Amino acid sequence: MDNVTWAALALTLTVLGSLYSWWAFRHRGLAPGLRGVAVTLLVPAAWLTGTLSMFTRIATAISQWATTLAFSPQVWVGIGSAALSGLLLVVARAVDHRRPGAGRAGRGELVEGRGAVTGRGTRQVSPGTKPGSRPQAPAHDDEFDDIEELLRRRGIQ
Template structure:
């Protein structure tokens, strides 16, 4: 649309708003009339600041996107691929996974004699130096190893 079309749109919206303002003022009083006048003045303000033209560009862009969405086979292939990806992600949650043995279990299995089965982890006694860190958790075992390396724990 050209500048004259936006001016005509702003003028039409302002005239309709002025009629609405007059009706609101006559039927519901001063408060409703002032509120309607505020809404009415938004149309010329949008025209003068350029927001009416920007809004027109946004509406045009959305309309072009929607037309391309409906009539383009490549867009539908993209939606199909996205749907397949989502189905695979949720399907992966249901399928069984191969779990790796925990670090503490691997250490205990390596340290124990061939025929003896020992506990997966043994908690260290509580000392005055700090809290006991359980070796069951891989992350905490790494932290515990670092602390032991520097003589903190």
């Protein structure tokens, strides 16, 4: 649009805003009338600074993007592949957690005082322990000694 068209649009919106401001001042009071004048003055300010045409370009670009999004099969295939990707990530995480021994030791990492558990459930011996010997128990803490004694008395451990 040319400059005359933008000026006509700004003038029309300013006149409509002024009429609303006058009505708001007469029927609702001073504060709503002043708010109406403030909003009305934004229209000529937007025209004089050139932002009125910028706002319409932004609105046009957003509407074209939304129309393309709604009616383009290529975009819907892209959305479908993104959704499928997210679904596969969730399923992979669920499968990983359902597998027996899927904790940290189940991934082949060493645990203090024990050998690493491989993916097939066999135990690898930690360096420093002899094959066939039981792994050493971790050092006892005074706080856990009482709990272990109670468990032994009840036959739980």
